[in-house]
Amino acid sequence: MKTKAVLLVTVLALAVGGGVYGYREYNRGVANTADETPTEQLTAERLVAEFATDEEASNAKYISKVIQVSGTVDRIEGNDVILATGTPDNTVRCTFDAPPAVRTGSTVAIKGECAGAIVMIGAEVQMARCAIVE
């Protein structure tokens, strides 16, 4: 009788625990990369140059990876910080979940998940889930 009760309680606890875990996992929001370790650290200029020279190799090297990119803030558009590279149409567009506290013209380091590049109107590398590196 006692064993049965213990078993029942255990099964119930597991079911509730599993349910809570499943529910929380299902509703988990998209987190930024603040707590992630970058696989590469490089300048915006170098990153864009790599994509402009060999897009396929850069796709394999960077897409889905968390990388740290440094550069000068060219402009801020909504939740996006656009890093300059020295070539007007070549930029790195970093998307945050809210507009970050950075100023145009300042030098910053940004961590984010690389989404790849659109090479059409110049070359624009896009980064998602960005966080400012203090």
Next chain:
Amino acid sequence: MNTRNLIIAAALLLPFGLTAQERWTARTGTVTFSSITPLENIEAKNTKASSVFDATTNDLVFVVLIRSFEFEKALMQEHFNENYMESTKFPKATFKGKVDGLKAGALGTAGTYNATVTGELTMHGVTKTITTAGVFTVDAAGKVSASCDFSIKPEDYEIKIPGMVKDNIAKDINVHVRMEYIRS
């Protein structure tokens, strides 16, 4: 003297050469899609679509990076990238086509212009022809925007949906595209 005349002639013709090609570009176009089923609604948004529209040839191109789609739930975003779209293997979706029914010079005058857009949509390594109605709008300040809606079937693009979640994902995914163009 001959060279000088040629240079003067070229300089005089240059402005005409520039106006002959009417090129419009956008870098922060929005592409949203939604999957509506009785079980759950899934929506995602990408605000970083690039587009080039050449109003002289009516060629229209737009490109989005798959990994730049934002979901409300992390799990959906992860499954979308890793299981369905395989975004490291197929990083972008591209549309290349023509706009039909837009009169030459229309984008210089305020108004709403209906057009037909036909072209090839490539994603997940598969190319399909799509045709949809599009609307170009020129506001009083001369700002040009364009939008269109169409729907796609995941199976047409060889996107495999596991049996366990097949009722959670719609057979037809509604896609909405909106671009704000600047003349370049």
